[in-house]
Amino acid sequence: MQVFKLSQAELDSMIRHFGSLGMVYTPAAGKQPSARTDCAPGWQPADGAPLALATGPSATSVKTFFFPQPETMQTFSVKNNYPDRGLLREPETLTEKQIVVGLRPCDARSVLLNNLPYREDPYYQANMARTVLVGFTCDAMCSTCFCDRMGGSPMATEGLDIAVSRLDHGFAAEILTARGEELLAGLKLTPAGISELDELAGRRQAAPQADAAGLDALKERDLNRLYEAPLWQQLGESCINCGACTFVCPTCYCFDVQDEVVRGTGRRIRYWDSCMFPLYSLHTSGHNPRGQKMQRTRNRFMHKLKYFPDRFGPFSCVGCGRCVKDCPVNIDIREVMGDLLTVE
Amino acid sequence: MISYLPYPVRIDDIVVETEDGNLKTFKLVFEDEAQKLAWRHVPGQFAMLSVAGQGEIPIGIASSPTEPDHLLFTVSRAGKVTTALHQMHAGERMGVRGPLGNGFPITTDMKGKNIVIIAGGFAVTTLRATLIYLLAHRQDYGTITFIYGARTPGMLLYREELKQWAERSDVDLHVTIDREAPGWDGLVGFVPTIAGQVAPSPDNSVALICGPPIMIKFTMPPLEKIGWTNDQVYLSLENRMKCGQGVCCHCNVGPKLVCKDGPVFTRTQVNKLPVEY
């Protein structure tokens, strides 16, 4: 693995250089509208201006690049007398390189977690193949951040192709994958010296370490006991069942499928869905297995903290804290986890 | 890699099954011979039926793997896609994606056992597939008891086949309707009552029960009374589905995904799950 040292100017010119290799996206600063309004609210094409990241994760998660809203699954025509009428075809596989700059370690880890259910999914894999992640480690955590409690760390590099870390003077860029290396091909960069490497190692050591052990007890808890916990009633009563938590969450990956037809030409798309919505589980008969708000609130947390780990191992949460920040009624997953650990 | 692309199929024939016209059986043939040859399913599995421009819906496969020339799906008209399907004609193109789910344990738990099949209403579809399969491999199984009930004689599915099965000596067939009806000289009574009267022996037996939840609920006590255990009883669950392949999460019943872990579960397994179906 190579590590380079960069000044702010070199960092900015490196990002500008990426522009010649593919589409480059950075977190949108403030309320600047995105140019790619079809699929990436909260992100904007890099405009060459120096990158200034706020502390903590970007407003919306990186999942939009792997699991776009919407994704075309098939195309078709329903024009009369058209010989291929009603025939569904795979769309062309997207290969255009997209380089995402400025994501945080929590989001990088979410890409790997979502890859567990999506390991065999052709569209997710196609997006994995064309996306290069240039992440920035965190030299500070927000009060809503809890990546360390979920098995991540603010200085982690897992899931990234290039990890940029702040040093006392300038930055260190760790090249973690061959794809990361490709991005830098042809660039004249200064390898980090011993003092920079020491500083980086020191910072990494001083950062909060990954520790999910405190929560692992949850995985061992009896499903029925968690399911019947009294806290769900109270949470369900406060919850307004909007999809804010699920849509800002990097590890919520449910989708709905729908056909759209415009003047005889159609596409089958998938797009983000939320288990918070009553429609999510509604049968055509009118019966709804999770017809009550409380049941839906419970399902989301149970999925993240019990069902997903039972199936795949890790919790389906990276501790980015977006849901904590954005929940209209202040439902705080950290409190929920605490309550679940102690509930009898 | 999983695929979300349906196979193109043609509607070869449509049979209106019931007197209310709400249930039709679609006989589908593959457009592509290679896809037809590659298709393998077991009874109890389902597939996503696809109508371009309308969407996809999960429907149990009503044909047996021993009927390789076509696929059968009996579809109740209920929502957007099924309504569109009901308006289609023979010769038109649609899509099939599958087979999906686990199916009944025909080559494992059921092999060498006496088989008791209990069906209510149009949940009989995948059990028809099962019975056809069992009859084609008759020597692999013990006695076969088939109990099937519908509201009225006109609501019974597969009426021609029921007549054929009734004539066979190697199937113990009991067809019942809820209330007396003119012209009906068969059994009258709800499925749980008939199951109690037939009282199939639990020895070396497996039961497959499909029907409305209320029917399943009341069918169990008479069976339990004569010694049936939950491990011997297989049920098939239904939930709203989108991907059918364990990705989109829609159909979860607690920790289980109906599309991937099911739809077939033993009653012991179902009893451990939250009631989210």
Added chain:
Amino acid sequence: MPTINEQLTEEIRVQARKLLADKTVAAVIGYTAGSLPMTVKPAVIRAADDCGRLVWNSFCVLNLANYLPEVLKSVEPPRGPRDPKPTGPLPKVAVMATGCWSRNIVVQIQEHQVERERVVVMAIGSRGMVSRRKVEAHFSGREILAVTELDHELVVKGADFTETVNRWSMVRDNCQTCTHPDPVLVDVRIGAPAADRKNPNPFKQVEMIEARSTDERWAWFSAEFSSCIRCYACRNACPLCYCPTCFVDDARPQWVGKSLDATDTGLFHVLRAYHCAGRCTDCGACESVCPMGINMRMLTKKLNKDVLNLYGIEAGMQPDTPLPLTTYKPDDPQQFIVNEPGSAKEGA
């Protein structure tokens, strides 16, 4: 000397405890302390002993009327879908209400979602709720770890700063332009009534957009709603949105596409706003809960202006007047069909 909010909190606790203890109500809808600075958690309190959890401050931005129909249903004796409604009085529910929330309760009563005799309004004159976004924007990027509220100041603390800001300057736009801060329904009075505010131009922001050219307005609309992620927090936070199936969820027919197509997103917001016309009290809940910070309130505010100009009605202020857009009158204004040049109400 306790602050105004500390006094209100104490009064709320005392009154709520009394209502629950003497069984006047079966539940109280209020706010409890939040886990982050500038947040509170709505909660339904059902036991007198639990009332000590209730709080009141300037961060109560969600409209509690939103919970009312559901909580009323939850305190009724359980019955099957076909069982008749029980005879005799049903249990009551108490709810905190400021001016706008109480007007929403009036609308809920007018629309038969809520029965007046089952609601105990704990009326609080609003001093205006603070916008978390405004405070965060003021400290641009510096994380806020604690906010202490004084009567007229907010003391904002971060890791390496403590700064005092004027409270009113951080109050939400809808509260700053509010003219009816005092509840129109009062069953239990909490604190002192708030006098109506004279606001020379409550629609100033709307008029700034109206003054632009069509192209400029379209540019504003496109940009404003481009970051929508379709989470429907605005819809779900709104006490007016109680349809069993929302038009965006309907599959037969499907009115709106479900992905982030700009046309679909725009249509959702425009239709949502129109569904609120004549019913919206500008409580600002939609805007406050939006995770993307979209000012969708500009749409409803514009319609509030039109309804006021066309019908002379402000939602929830005239309980005995039928809702303007669900009532036909032969002399209803109809410029929206034919825009008569020179008409007195042109441009509405």
